[in-house]
Amino acid sequence: MGEEADAKDCDMVAGDSEGEEGRVLEWEVGLPSADDLIPLSQSLISPDLAYAFSIAPEPAHTLLDVYRASQSTVSSLRRHPTSSLAVATVKFFSPFPSPSSVAADDPVVLEGEGDDAENGTIATVAIADETCCLPTENFGDYHSNRALKRPRLVWTAQLHKRFIDVVAHLGIKNAVPKTIMQLMNVEGLTRENVASHLQKYRLYRRRMEGIPDEGSSSFDHLPQEPSAQMPMPYGMPPPPVPMPVFSIAFHPGHNGAMEMMPIVNQHQAAGAYHGFVSPHPNGGVIGDQQGDWWSAGNKSGLIVSHPRAIPNAKLM
DNA sequence: CAACAAATAT
DNA sequence: CATATTTGTT
Numbered sequence: 652m653g654e655e656a657d658a659k660d661c662d663m664v665a666g667d668s669e670g671e672e673g674r675v676l677e678w679e680v681g682l683p684s685a686d687d688l689i690p691l692s693q694s695l696i697s698p699d700l701a702y703a704f705s706i707a708p709e710p711a712h713t714l715l716d717v718y719r720a721s722q723s724t725v726s727s728l729r730r731h732p733t734s735s736l737a738v739a740t741v742k743f744f745s746p747f748p749s750p751s752s753v754a755a756d757d758p759v760v761l762e763g764e765g766d767d768a769e770n771g772t773i774a775t776v777a778i779a780d781e782t783c784c785l786p787t788e789n790f791g792d793y794h795s796n797r798a799l800k801r802p803r804l805v806w807t808a809q810l811h812k813r814f815i816d817v818v819a820h821l822g823i824k825n826a827v828p829k830t831i832m833q834l835m836n837v838e839g840l841t842r843e844n845v846a847s848h849l850q851k852y853r854l855y856r857r858r859m860e861g862i863p864d865e866g867s868s869s870f871d872h873l874p875q876e877p878s879a880q881m882p883m884p885y886g887m888p889p890p891p892v893p894m895p896v897f898s899i900a901f902h903p904g905h906n907g908a909m910e911m912m913p914i915v916n917q918h919q920a921a922g923a924y925h926g927f928v929s930p931h932p933n934g935g936v937i938g939d940q941q942g943d944w945w946s947a948g949n950k951s952g953l954i955v956s957h958p959r960a961i962p963n964a965k966l967m
Numbered sequence: 968c969a970a971c972a973a974a975t976a977t
Numbered sequence: 978c979a980t981a982t983t984t985g986t987t
Contacts, residue, residue, distance in 0.1 A: 803980060827970060847980060850972070974980070
């Protein structure tokens with residue numbers, strides 16, 4: 652009921668179009684692909700190591716850092732207009748709204764406005780939807796302060812993997828939102844986020860039950876009981892350090908503003924794992940496209956987690 | 968209050 | 978569509 656009337660307008664992208672997104676492909680030649688880069692937000696040392704040596708949590712590099720980096724790049728480009736191309740491109744890079752607000756570290760991938768996959772583009776990260784620009788303040792204290800609406804959480808393959816792992820290790824019985832959230836130990840992840848995801852996950856599994864489906868050879872059975880013997884997925888004592896998350900890449904927008912998008916791995920996973928696909932609802936052998944859970948994140952063994960086989964599977 | 972499931976909203 | 982939020986129940 653309340654409803655703020657936040658304008659949803661403020662669209663920076665108005666009729667503009669194509670132009671191949673304004674990317675300067677020449678600049679990308681020889682550079683490692685986004686997939687090969689270590690996300691800015693990812694610490695170079697393992698959480699354990701950091702913990703062991705009492706290394707500061709290190710806020711991690713995120714939007715602000717990227718912003719600064721892009722700023723210096725832009726300025727140096729301005730100084731050395733090596734080519735008209737560069738100059739032309741620089742115009743594209745208009746600094747964005749308010750860097751200061753971007754600061755902070757947002758651990759998870761957030762979604763702003765789906766630019767849509769049509770373009771082959773990925774979900775854009777939102778820094779704030781508010782007036783399409785950055786929120787004027789906040790981002791730093793989501794947790795502590797109330798009433799600020801956080802951007803939508805995007806369940807990336809990694810996040811999902813983590814979710815699955817935790818749920819698997821907890822056992823169906825103990826896999827409740829709160830616990831899962833705690834064990835996942837992802838900064839910014841709320842109980843609601845998990846609850847919502849869990850609900851969907853359960854629905855997904857229900858549909859799946861009874862349909863072993865030949866194709867899926869994988870494991871997707873969860874132990875019924877808390878695996879007491881099983882080691883915890885992410886560090887027995889929950890490491891104080893948040894899990895490595897995604898990085899964000901800037902993308903010259905259509906009209907000058909920068910768009911940001913999560914760097915994803917692999918070609919497939921455009922942004923998130925994309926989900927709970929139902930098995931053939933009835934007899935319709937529709938081209939089983941399972942762009943779901945495991946398929947999206949599994950393949951690209953990105954971060955952590957060893958695909959440990961989960962013994963024992965007893966559906967309810 | 969927390970968990971759940973189902974509906975509903977964005 | 979994927980998530981979030983609401984609602985009613987346990």
